[in-house]
Amino acid sequence: MNDEPPRRREQLPFGLAHLGLETVERDIPADEPPALGPNAGLRQIGKNAPRWDARAKVTGAARYTVDVALPGMLHAAVLRSPWPHARLRSIDLSRAAAAPGVHAALGVAEPLVSGKPIVLRYVGQPVAAVAAETPALAQAALQLIDVRYEPLPFVTDPDRARQADAPAVYQKPELDKVPSAGLPASAAVYPLSGNVLGPENRNSRGDVAAGFAAAAVVVDGMYRTQVQTHCCMEPHAIVASWHEDGLDVWMSTQFTAGVRVQLARHFGLPLSRVRVQVQAMGGGFGSKSQMGLYGRTAASLSRLARAPVRLVYRRDEEQMDSGNRPSSAQHLRIGARSDGTLTAISLHSHGSAGIAFGAAPGGIASALYPCPNMESLHYDVFTHAGPSCAMRGPGNTQGAFALEQSIDELAEKLALDPVVLRDRIDPSPVHREERRLGAERIGWSQRRAPASDPGPLKRGVGMAQSLWPANVQLNTACEVRLWRDGSVEVLSSVQDIGTGVGTVLAQVVAEELGLEPAAIRVRIGDTEFPSGPPSYGSRTTASITPPARTAAWRVKEALFRTIASAWQVDAQTLIIQDGAIQVRNDPHRRISWREAAAALRTDRISATAGRADDYAGFRHRSGDAAIALNDLGGAQFAEVEVDTESGVIRVLRVVAVHDCGRPINPRQIESQVQGGVLMGVSYALMEERILDSNTGWMLNPNFIDYKLLGAQDAPDIEVVLLENYQGFSASDAYGISEPANIATAAAIANAVYNAIGVRIRSLPMTPAAVLQALGMVPGGRH
Amino acid sequence: MANERRNEDKAVAAGHIAGPGLLPIVLQVNGEDHDLMVEPRTTLAEALRGPLGLTGTKIACNHGVCSACTVWLDDLAVASCSVLAIEVGERRITTIEGLAGQEHLHPVQEAFIAHDAIQCGFCTPGLVMSCAALLARNPHPDRKEIETAISGHLCRCGTYPHVVQAMLALGTREEPDLE
Numbered sequence: 033m034n035d036e037p038p039r040r041r042e043q044l045p046f047g048l049a050h051l052g053l054e055t056v057e058r059d060i061p062a063d064e065p066p067a068l069g070p071n072a073g074l075r076q077i078g079k080n081a082p083r084w085d086a087r088a089k090v091t092g093a094a095r096y097t098v099d100v101a102l103p104g105m106l107h108a109a110v111l112r113s114p115w116p117h118a119r120l121r122s123i124d125l126s127r128a129a130a131a132p133g134v135h136a137a138l139g140v141a142e143p144l145v146s147g148k149p150i151v152l153r154y155v156g157q158p159v160a161a162v163a164a165e166t167p168a169l170a171q172a173a174l175q176l177i178d179v180r181y182e183p184l185p186f187v188t189d190p191d192r193a194r195q196a197d198a199p200a201v202y203q204k205p206e207l208d209k210v211p212s213a214g215l216p217a218s219a220a221v222y223p224l225s226g227n228v229l230g231p232e233n234r235n236s237r238g239d240v241a242a243g244f245a246a247a248a249v250v251v252d253g254m255y256r257t258q259v260q261t262h263c264c265m266e267p268h269a270i271v272a273s274w275h276e277d278g279l280d281v282w283m284s285t286q287f288t289a290g291v292r293v294q295l296a297r298h299f300g301l302p303l304s305r306v307r308v309q310v311q312a313m314g315g316g317f318g319s320k321s322q323m324g325l326y327g328r329t330a331a332s333l334s335r336l337a338r339a340p341v342r343l344v345y346r347r348d349e350e351q352m353d354s355g356n357r358p359s360s361a362q363h364l365r366i367g368a369r370s371d372g373t374l375t376a377i378s379l380h381s382h383g384s385a386g387i388a389f390g391a392a393p394g395g396i397a398s399a400l401y402p403c404p405n406m407e408s409l410h411y412d413v414f415t416h417a418g419p420s421c422a423m424r425g426p427g428n429t430q431g432a433f434a435l436e437q438s439i440d441e442l443a444e445k446l447a448l449d450p451v452v453l454r455d456r457i458d459p460s461p462v463h464r465e466e467r468r469l470g471a472e473r474i475g476w477s478q479r480r481a482p483a484s485d486p487g488p489l490k491r492g493v494g495m496a497q498s499l500w501p502a503n504v505q506l507n508t509a510c511e512v513r514l515w516r517d518g519s520v521e522v523l524s525s526v527q528d529i530g531t532g533v534g535t536v537l538a539q540v541v542a543e544e545l546g547l548e549p550a551a552i553r554v555r556i557g558d559t560e561f562p563s564g565p566p567s568y569g570s571r572t573t574a575s576i577t578p579p580a581r582t583a584a585w586r587v588k589e590a591l592f593r594t595i596a597s598a599w600q601v602d603a604q605t606l607i608i609q610d611g612a613i614q615v616r617n618d619p620h621r622r623i624s625w626r627e628a629a630a631a632l633r634t635d636r637i638s639a640t641a642g643r644a645d646d647y648a649g650f651r652h653r654s655g656d657a658a659i660a661l662n663d664l665g666g667a668q669f670a671e672v673e674v675d676t677e678s679g680v681i682r683v684l685r686v687v688a689v690h691d692c693g694r695p696i697n698p699r700q701i702e703s704q705v706q707g708g709v710l711m712g713v714s715y716a717l718m719e720e721r722i723l724d725s726n727t728g729w730m731l732n733p734n735f736i737d738y739k740l741l742g743a744q745d746a747p748d749i750e751v752v753l754l755e756n757y758q759g760f761s762a763s764d765a766y767g768i769s770e771p772a773n774i775a776t777a778a779a780i781a782n783a784v785y786n787a788i789g790v791r792i793r794s795l796p797m798t799p800a801a802v803l804q805a806l807g808m809v810p811g812g813r814h
Numbered sequence: 815m816a817n818e819r820r821n822e823d824k825a826v827a828a829g830h831i832a833g834p835g836l837l838p839i840v841l842q843v844n845g846e847d848h849d850l851m852v853e854p855r856t857t858l859a860e861a862l863r864g865p866l867g868l869t870g871t872k873i874a875c876n877h878g879v880c881s882a883c884t885v886w887l888d889d890l891a892v893a894s895c896s897v898l899a900i901e902v903g904e905r906r907i908t909t910i911e912g913l914a915g916q917e918h919l920h921p922v923q924e925a926f927i928a929h930d931a932i933q934c935g936f937c938t939p940g941l942v943m944s945c946a947a948l949l950a951r952n953p954h955p956d957r958k959e960i961e962t963a964i965s966g967h968l969c970r971c972g973t974y975p976h977v978v979q980a981m982l983a984l985g986t987r988e989e990p991d992l993e
């Protein structure tokens with residue numbers, strides 16, 4: 033016998049709502065709820081319920097990890113390497129450990145290969161840590177740690193690191209210990225030559241030489257992107273507390289359940305004895321996905337000191353040692369026939385994630401526009417710099433900057449409108465609709481030839497397409513509880529990092545139970561509840577909303593059975609209408625929600641549901657992660673004004689048209705898209721980590737010299753949301769965070785070209801870079 | 815070095831230098847006086863968040879650039895990470911916890927909720943304090959005035975558009991009732 037659960041046929045809404053919907057028939061598991069109609073007919077989903085934790089956040093009551101204070105809590109401080117490359121000769125913690133108020137001191141630097149010397153590879157790398165009664169005592173104790181370093185030659189500039197005589201960051205046997213900036217694979221599978229690891233062959237296919245030979249037009253460009261830091265407003269923070277039964281942790285994390293697994297493994301504890309919590313969370317953007325060395329450090333200090341330990345990074349520590357977006361240097365060539373048909377794409381990229389690997393510019397160049405002949409070779413370049421990690425739209429944000437400028441350049445050579453060319457080479461009808469709507473809103477038809485403004489202030493318009501895989505976390509569960517007094521809770525370890533997933537959960541459960549979202553108590557961010565998904569990869573909503581709806585539906589069915597047996601009717605005939613349960617077509621058999629709940633046999637009933645597979649299957653699955661059949665994306669259009677005398681670019685307007693399946697809370701989605709766009713504008717124009725090549729130190733480890741976009745630099749942003757039904761899950765909802773960031777810098781670069789007639793192929797597009805591109809001052813890479 | 819040391823001792827003796835040990839101070843916070851002992855180097859933000867337990871005030875940069883730590887000294891919005899607790903003196907401190915009335919939220923807080931001018935919320939208390947200060951001196955701010963008033967705030971989540979929208983809506987509402 034096969035143990036596949038029974039399935040049934042279900043008709044689900046399908047298509048883009050504003051163009052008219054059809055239905056699609058899918059074979060779905062029998063224990064999943066019936067089809068959810070389009071948003072237009074729903075009461076809660078698709079509406080702008082206020083953010084579930086808004087009141088706590090505007091009154092200061094929201095409790096972040098940095099606000100957690102436990103009785104007897106100690107404060108940790110970290111001693112960091114002042115050298116970009118050094119052998120650790122000796123370390124003596126005894127004076128620090130004996131200092132007043134100090135309860136524990138610990139060396140945290142480890143050799144990569146056991147038995148070998150400890151080598152430090154970037155300025156700011158943790159060496160040792162102490163826990164003391166006050167932050168000041170901890171800081172003071174660091175001065176008492178006696179460390180002998182043997183400084184070694186180093187290299188921080190990726191171009192210099194590629195030269196044969198550059199100091200090597202790693203030796204071959206160390207490769208499988210190299211931290212990954214995102215990819216799970218080990219660096220050891222690629223060849224290493226000096227500091228250059230690779231090539232990693234990404235989706236190469238066909239015959240590229242033949243493809244270029246068949247091309248009527250070829251564009252060829254070198255694109256460079258900088259290192260960007262995450263700049264979460266809440267720094268990395270953890271409070272760890274060992275106790276007799278195990279380990280309790282409060283952590284500003286994007287993945288409570290994942291951190292629990294990592295802590296349990298590292299400390300040899302059963303999963304059931306590790307608890308990770310986060311209430312309010314002050315932003316992550318990819319940098320707070322793991323337990324991290326800082327997490328291990330706090331837990332180890334707590335074990336040693338037998339007291340809770342709080343470790344919170346300072347801003348300079350954040351900037352130097354909490355991850356960053358890797359740099360890239362992309363040589364991109366695209367060949368096309370005269371009608372625009374692509375014949376070949378060749379992308380040779382180098383990227384530096386510092387001492388980490390995984391700096392590839394994403395898969396966008398090989399995935400967005402189908403092309404039979406593709407060559408994509410990527411090389412990682414090691415430097416003596418802090419390790420990168422995932423950052424909002426990792427890879428594809430860098431990749432889009434090159435790809436989407438090249439496509440525009442191709443359009444110009446073919447004398448085609450950039451939107452028209454994309455419509456020809458992009459088979460996705462959803463993308464086409466995104467571009468049509470965006471073009472309409474921005475006034476694309478009024479777009480002029482490059483450098484049309486005669487004066488020094490020049491305006492231009494440009495666009496770029498975004499692409500991101502629709503990720504799903506299979507290891508996702510959600511519980512819904514109904515109490516005898518009618519109150520309802522939704523529970524999951526999923527964390528709200530500012531996306532508003534708590535609101536979305538309340539809306540989905542409220543919809544199913546005929547209640548108001550405010551009536552649903554949201555309990556999340558705690559691994560005592562069923563394991564939820566991580567908040568990264570734009571997968572949270574897609575993963576957690578189907579099981580939330582399914583659990584609510586199962587609770588409702590259980591309540592219906594109770595009422596049906598009391599009324600001696602078939603449970604199938606019961607419906608919820610206007611906050612009451614009634615027999616369909618018989619308004620006299622009617623009972624309020626509260627009265628119905630009071631009939632329960634026990635104080636509360638509960639249902640826990642897991643994430644079922646997408647009804648039409650997945651494109652790819654591995655372990656807990658899967659990729660849905662659809663893509664996430666969006667088209668962004670930007671209007672800029674370039675002051676050709678000062679070099680200042682102002683982004684005046686951005687129209688962002690996005691698809692996230694079924695939108696559950698349009699206003700929260702709008703917030704998130706605005707955030708993605710603004711991070712993209714900031715990336716395009718301002719941000720850059722600057723390392724001193726003479727010392728290896730970061731020169732702008734603060735918010736003074738590391739420029740972030742402020743309110744006065746923000747463009748007008750118009751967000752247009754598609755309502756795209758695909759009949760894939762009980763909620764049919766997908767993510768938005770990353771696609772909102774991916775296209776922005778590329779759209780701005782294309783708009784700048786349209787304004788001044790010169791293409792800027794390096795980020796950030798600072799005033800100096802603009803003046804150099806215009807040939808008004810010497811220097812630059814153009 | 816020795817000279818400096820002697821000068822310092824003399825200055826302490828003459829009462830010109832306080833500390834470095836704990837000093838008694840009184841802070842008037844949200845209408846109530848609090849006695850506390852602080853080191854001279856303790857910032858107002860640290861005093862509020864630590865001994866007073868008022869953690870609604872956030873520290874994000876701790877060097878006066880992001881405005882997450884904004885509180886009012888009398889009617890002036892200041893970065894509390896850049897003010898020493900011992901220099902506050904008699905001035906009235908208002909923090910995010912003291913902004914709302916007993917019954918109702920402050921109109922700025924209501925507007926932030928209504929317009930979703932919040933994402934992770936870490937910068938939000940500071941923004942609310944600056945926006946409320948703006949509204950107190952200018953009940954009908956235009957877009958430029960709002961952008962200027964919040965120009966010192968950094969919000970990585972990108973709430974600026976909704977903050978501006980919320981404030982514009984407040985400025986144009988029928989009866990500005992700020993009490």
Ligand code: FES
Nearest residue numbers: 874876879881895
């Ligand atoms: S924390 Fe005070 S200005 Fe940033």
Ligand code: FES
Nearest residue numbers: 934935969970971
């Ligand atoms: S809401 Fe997250 S930093 Fe402003």
